[in-house]
Each structure stands twice: as structure tokens, then as C-alpha cells.
Amino acid sequence: MSVIEIDNLSKRFDDVTAVDGLSLTVEEGEVFGFLGPNGAGKSTTINAMLDFTKPTSGEIRVFGRDAQRDSVAVRERSGLLLEGYGAYPNLTGREHVKHAIDTKDAGDDPDALLERVGLADAADRRAGGYSKGMRQRMALAVALVGDPDLLVLDEPSTGLDPNGARTLREVVTEEAERGATVFFSSHILEQVDAVADRIGILLDGSLAASGGVEELRRELGAGTTLSVRVSAVPDALVADLRELDGVREVRARHGRIEIDCDDGGEAKLRALNAVADAGVFEDFEVRDASLSDVFSKYTEGTA
Numbered sequence: 001m002s003v004i005e006i007d008n009l010s011k012r013f014d015d016v017t018a019v020d021g022l023s024l025t026v027e028e029g030e031v032f033g034f035l036g037p038n039g040a041g042k043s044t045t046i047n048a049m050l051d052f053t054k055p056t057s058g059e060i061r062v063f064g065r066d067a068q069r070d071s072v073a074v075r076e077r078s079g080l081l082l083e084g085y086g087a088y089p090n091l092t093g094r095e096h097v098k099h100a101i102d103t104k105d106a107g108d109d110p111d112a113l114l115e116r117v118g119l120a121d122a123a124d125r126r127a128g129g130y131s132k133g134m135r136q137r138m139a140l141a142v143a144l145v146g147d148p149d150l151l152v153l154d155e156p157s158t159g160l161d162p163n164g165a166r167t168l169r170e171v172v173t174e175e176a177e178r179g180a181t182v183f184f185s186s187h188i189l190e191q192v193d194a195v196a197d198r199i200g201i202l203l204d205g206s207l208a209a210s211g212g213v214e215e216l217r218r219e220l221g222a223g224t225t226l227s228v229r230v231s232a233v234p235d236a237l238v239a240d241l242r243e244l245d246g247v248r249e250v251r252a253r254h255g256r257i258e259i260d261c262d263d264g265g266e267a268k269l270r271a272l273n274a275v276a277d278a279g280v281f282e283d284f285e286v287r288d289a290s291l292s293d294v295f296s297k298y299t300e301g302t303a
């Protein structure tokens, strides 16, 4: 069953088109990574999903219900960590979580939730004195209240240190194992890559690509890099390599020649032969382009 169905969503603010004909579906139990650079339209999409902003056109269904007309029912089943979560400076972390539990009429233990997000030690401190990362951890604890069927996390890694980022990934994985659907937006690919079943790349309000990590890599023809250890780097060889069919870029550094090739074996084979013919070949390794390369390729030149 699809938990989120977005159909041809557009949202304009005066002369700015924040979302432009976006369609996507997220299935039950899936962790969906919603990636895009600043200003791509991620928050606007999320706000429309939760009826915090009205679409200019298009339709959104969450749990099979109209996201605008049935927004109360949608929000009741969702746990939200949204940008600019407003903490009450005078309330402690525990009081924030307790308040969310009471509001949702849930049976959670606030301390257990704070423990899960690594905030147990600061449970009795006022949120006004929390660091950015601590506030983000608290917001995550609040989002987890009531075992929501859908977790909507908008840039949840903002302000988190590496430990916090790991805790976040663990929590997302645990929630998915529990059966929750997770919609996770970020402009940091590594955060999403590690936990997402599927990724959508949003650019200028439209989906530029979507699919599983491997599928995306193939679809985008991310290519592979051949790294050859050489005894010397003759200029003529570098020039020859650049001319080969299927070779995209050649770099020489630290006794190696790095050759970016199209997917498939032929270009790599041609390049290796050329290095061998030049009499400088020592050793080689092959690296697949990471999804990070794919993402940079897609977002190059954008904000």
C-alpha cells in the first residue's frame, strides 16, 4: 500500500515556483530519502503533505486520505520533525516530551524516549540552554511519541555531531523495522544513503531522478574510475588516454593515473592496454562512482 502519493504537485509563491509538477509515491514500511540542494522545494513539499501550506495545484494523499481535507487524521498518525521546531525555552527536555505524550494521549515513557536519542543526561535541563544538536535530538524524541505510522523528518541531521548522526540513523532503522514509513529529507547525501531504501533527487521543484541506490547509479550512468599505479606519467600517455572512446576524464597524481570511464568494461580495457603499451603499468583498482558523485553531478551549478 502507498502511504504517500503526490500527484503533479505545484506550489508557487508569487513569482517563485517552489514545487513544479512533482509526482512521487512512498510505499508502506519504506525509508524514502528526499534529497535536494537548498531551495529545491523539499520543505514546501513536506509542508503541503501536512497541510501547513496549500498546493497551487496537484493532489496529495497520505494513508489514502486527502492531505488537505483530512489533515488532522494524517497528522495524528504521523511523527514530525520539521525545520525550525520551536522549543519552549523554559521547559525541560522531559517536559517537552511529556507534553507531546499527553497531547497524543500516548503511553510512552519520556525517559525511555530521551534515552533513545541520547538526551537522558540533559532531561532536566531547560531547552533554552540546549545546543542546536540537543534541540534536534529532543525534536526527534518528540517525533517518536506514540509509535507513529509515518515519520516525516525534514533535515533531521541539522546541527548533529557524528554521534548524533549515528543515533539518528539507528533510530530511523529501528523505526523502519517496527514497520513505520519514514520520509527523510536532506541535502547531505551520506545521511540518506546509509538508511534509505529509495531516494528521490529534487531539483528546482521537480524530481530529477528516483530509485534504489544501485538503480540510480546505473540509471544516471555514474561510471567507474580506474586507478592505475604507474612507474611514470608520460604526457603523451595522458593525452592518448583522453582521446579514448568511453573515457571521460584523466587525472595524474601521486604516481597514479585516475581514469573516469563509462560503465561497462570496454573503456577500462582500452585504457589499461594504453598504459601497458606505454610500459609504465604497475597495478590497478576499479572504483564505482559513489552515489555522492552522482548527487554532485546532478546538483552541480545549482544553489
Ligand SMILES: Nc1ncnc2c1ncn2[C@@H]1O[C@H](COP(=O)(O)OP(=O)(O)OP(=O)(O)O)[C@@H](O)[C@H]1O
Pocket (backbone or CB within 6 Å): 013, 016, 017, 018, 036, 037, 038, 039, 040, 041, 042, 043, 044, 045, 187
Ligand atoms: N513562504 C514562502 N514565501 C516565498 N517563497 C518561499 C516560501 N517558502 C519557500 N519559498 C521559496 O521556495 C523555494 C523552495 O524552498 P524550500 O524551503 O521548499 O526548499 P528546501 O529544498 O527545503 O531548501 P532548504 O534545504 O534550504 O531547506 C525557495 O526558492 C524558497 O525561497
